[in-house]
Amino acid sequence: MDGADGYRVRMPLAAGLLAAVRARTRRVTGRAVHRGWRWVRERGAVTCESPGPYRFGELGAGSTLAFPTGTIFNEGSIRIGPFCIIAEQVTLSAGFLPGLDLGPDPVITIGGGCVIGRGSHLVGHQSIVLGDDVWFGPNVYVSDQAHEYRDTTLPIGKQWPRNEPVEIGAGSWIGTGAVILPGARLGRNVVVAAGSVVRGEVPDFSVVAGAPAKVVRRFTEEEGWQPPFRNPAPTPLPDGVTAEQLRALVGWDLRPPGGAEA
Known part of the structure; x- marks a missing residue:
């Protein structure tokens, strides 16, 4: 053809x-x-064995900051405990500007076993303390500083800020998009609902929700959980489950660095 x-x-x-x-x-x-x-x-990824350009006041064994990181500066005033997972694009900043000498005491302290969700911010100037096993969803914002606004002759951004320490108790869960304001003090095993704005004292074993957040459920020894749960509790693991069986069940390697059993 x-x-x-x-x-x-x-x-x-x-x-x-x-x-x-x-x-x-x-x-x-x-x-x-x-x-x-x-x-x-x-x-x-940033670990204690491979810290990259960062020199944290403490970076515990088994902890990892995923790459790409968010803004990190004055990391000498930041202490991170062991076995923490810090997701991508998490900001950890101490002080106003990079290169400041903030003294020997930590400005941000993250306990062991914490999980900080993607895109979260911990912005410390005086003291932010997370207890052990605190878990964040994505895009949580925590700061210990707020600007004054009472002087009507100055732009708010130019008025002297006010610092109030923040504490989040061990075992707490902070939902997606929550904001923890200066001066907030959360007890142990507190649940913060997604999108909540938390200020002031929050008692142990409570659930808070809203903006501003209010207690919507709480546990006491006298009354148990009030109001009661409407759904049954998850089925617990049977007695005698081995570490190997648990790893196979959840798909995680739960052994700490060094090869010791979980």
Whole structure:
């Protein structure tokens, strides 16, 4: 076949071949990009063995700051306990500006076993303390400083700020998008509902929700949980479960660094 008829046949074949080559190239390139980014994330993660450019006041064994990190400065005034997971784009800042000498005491203290969700901010100027096993959802904001606004002759941003220490008790869960304001003091095992704005004292074993947050459920030895739960408790693990069985069940390696059993 030649002439015009041959041309009309060859053109669709060539176009189809070109489209197939382009599709394969996109697939191969996509896989290469994802493999490369996975390599970058693994190498860029911050640990006590591989701290990168950071020199934290303390960075415990088994703790990891995922890459890419958020803004981190004056990390010498930040202490992070062991076995913490700090997700991508988490801001940890102490003081107003990088390069400040903030003295020997920590400004931000994160206890052991804490999980800080992606995009969260801990912005400390005096004292922010998280107890052990505090877990954050994504995009939680915690600060111990607020600006004054009572002087009507000055822009609010130029008025002298006020610092009030923040404490979040061990075992607490802070929901997605919550804001913990200066002066907040949360007890043990407190649940903060997503999107809540927390200020003041929050008692142990309570659930708070709203803006401003209010206690909506609380446990006491005398009355148990009030109001009572409407759904049954999860089925507990059976007695005698081994560490190997638990790892197989949850899909995690629960062994601490060094190979010791969980």
